[in-house]
Structure formats: structure tokens, C-alpha cells
Amino acid sequence: MINKRIIDRIVGEYDERHIRIGVLGSHSALEVAHGAKQEGFETVVVCQKGREKTYTKYYRNLFDHVLLLEKFADVIREENLEKLRALNTVFVPNRSFSVYVGYENIEKRFTVPVMGNRFMLKTEERNVPRNQYYLLEKAGIPTPKIFKSPDDVDRLVIVKVPEKERAIERAFFYASSPEEFRRKAEERIAKGIISREALEKAVIEEYVIGAKFNANFFWSPLNDELDLLGFDRRIQTDLDGVLDLPAQEQLELGIATQNIEIGHFGVTMRESQLEKVFEAGERFVEVCKKEYPPGIIGLFALQGAVTKNLEFYVFDVSPRVPGCPCVEPTSPYMKYKYGVEVGPGRRVAMEIKRAIKEGRLEDVVT
Secondary structure (H helix, E strand, O other): OOOHHHHHHHHHHOOHHHOEEEEEOOOOHHHHHHHHHHOOOEEEEEEEOOOOHHHHHHOHHHOOEEEEEOOHHHHHOHHHHHHHHHOOEEEOOOHHHHHHHOHHHHHHOOOOOEEOOHHHHHHHOOOOOOOHHHHHHHHOOOOOOEEOOHHHOOOOEEEEOEOOOOOOOEOOEEEOOHHHHHHHHHHHHHOOOOOHHHHHOOEEEEOOOOEEEEEEEEEEOOOOEEEEEEEEEEEEEEHHHHHOOOHHHHHHHOOOOOEEEEEEEEEOOOHHHHHHHHHHHHHHHHHHHHHOOOOOOEEEEEEEEEOOOOOEEEEEEEOOOOOOOOHHHHOOHHHHHHOOOOOHHHHHHHHHHHHHHOOOHHHOEO
């Protein structure tokens, strides 16, 4: 298991005049690299063959060093870790890093300093102890009711179950009774969208009627301040395509929609409601300090909805860099604080730069 002593030793061997910011070539790598460049850092991208052109051709200007591997998981081979350490790399975890490299590898074998808390990445999963639901409950943040069995369903619920062929994607469906749950589940099993085994582990969650907001935050261990980078909403296929149709056509087609995230757009929130969003973020930060010391370092997101009673319910947590590059150009909230627009990637780079200047790099990595 990687511990603070090991990472502190590695950081101590780094040349702090030539720190580079690294990222896996997927999900939010362009945002991380652009932000690093804004603050004067060189960058490192780990690419998988067959998926590298975005980083090695179309946006080659953002990346100074490319580590091209047969598959992402090869990054934990010692020769590749040595290359990253030789470049004085501070690695920024994204969702693809968690999925393709794996939590066990990240916690036990990835001997490169991670900007953030590597031991919190697994809390995104719903089948592990002390996960995001546990943390949200501990923090006293309003969340939807979770049903342990489809037999208990007595209101509209959203069922979150991994796809059969692509476990990284979740095949959501909706039901408002045990009978509707079983009918829709059987339809999706018959069509090969989900498996019966995955359905057994599905999360059955009350569907909160409200306006959806993903609140993107940054907590700094250097000054114990919480920044609100901004809000976004998701564009999902093929849900958005179906919703573009008139209601009659939707009913006639009877398509089993899938909520596969394909994009984002930026939104703002009524100013009088910002305080409760900040309070949710602060509560989450404080709980993480106790449950996963030193806490949720850097970027994280609380995905939720604001109801007609103006309550902010949170139903998903991203304990790492969000995948929404629209936050910087569409959000005014960082501009209000810093005088300039600051996106997720730049905020990470600002923190690393300050940590280097203050001789505290070990405080922002695990």
C-alpha cells in the first residue's frame, strides 16, 4: 500500500524547478493540460494506442511529453512509473484513470504523486464501504431515498445499473411500482442492455423532481478554502434524442432510453441559492477530512437537483476532476473571486504552483 512516507520521499527527490503536470489521455486531459500551460507548466500525457490522436495530433500543442502505451493499465509497470517520476510528474486523476488503471493499482502500485486523494477515488463506486452515500449521509447533505428492494418502490425511482457490454456506462431506467420495475428490467435484459447479475446490484434511488445542477468545487489544503468553479448540466444519449421528439412519438416508439454522457453545457444558479450549495460543499469537505484524511484535496463535484422548495439534493459525487470543459468559459464564479476566468485545469496548476513556492508540495499530493 502506498503511504505518505513513500510519496513524501518521492516528492523530496523531485526537482521542484521542473515539475510537470501529468494526466491520462482521456476524459478531461485537454482541460488539465490547458490549465497547466496557463500557469507555465510543462505537461505529460499517458496515451493508449488507437486513442492517441486527440493528444498527439489535434492538440499536440498542449503536451510536451507523451507516454504511448498498448493499454492504459500498463502505466503501473515499473519502467513507465520510472519515466513519470524522472519527469517530476504530479499526476491529476480523472475518471478514466480510475476505470482503466483500477483502484487497487492506484492505491498499491502507482508510485507517482497524485494531485488529490488517491484513496477517495473508489468512493465514487456504490458497492464499496464508506462510499459517496455514506459520506453524504455523514455530512447531513440531503439525498434521495434509497430502496433496498424493488418490492419497496412506492414512488418514482431511477434505477442505476451498469450496461452489459460497457460496465463503465450505466443503463438508467425509471419505475414507480414493483411491477413497472420488473417489466422494464426484463425488457432491458431481453434486449441485452443489462444483465440479470448486474440488476441484482443496481441502486434504486428516489427520483428527485427538480432542476439539475452539477456543482464543481476545489478545496485547497494550503489555505483551507473552498472554491466554486461553476455549474454544468449533462447532455446524454440517447435520452436527449428521445426528448427532442413530440410526446406522442415518444410514446409510440417505446424506446428504452440510455443515459450515456456525451457532453456538457454550462449553467448558472440564482444568486440567493449559492449559499446552500457552498454549505453542502463545506460539509462534504469536513466529513472527508475525518473519514479519509487529509480529505478531498483539489477538485470534486456534487451532482444534484434543486427542488421547487429550493432544497439542494445531491445524488452523485465525483471525487476527482470533473469532465466538463465548459465550466471556465460559462461560469462567472471564479472570476468574481480571482478577477479572471479560472477553469478546473488552471485551478489545479495554481495550487501546485503555490505549493512549490511555499515548499508544501507534499501537502497537495497523496
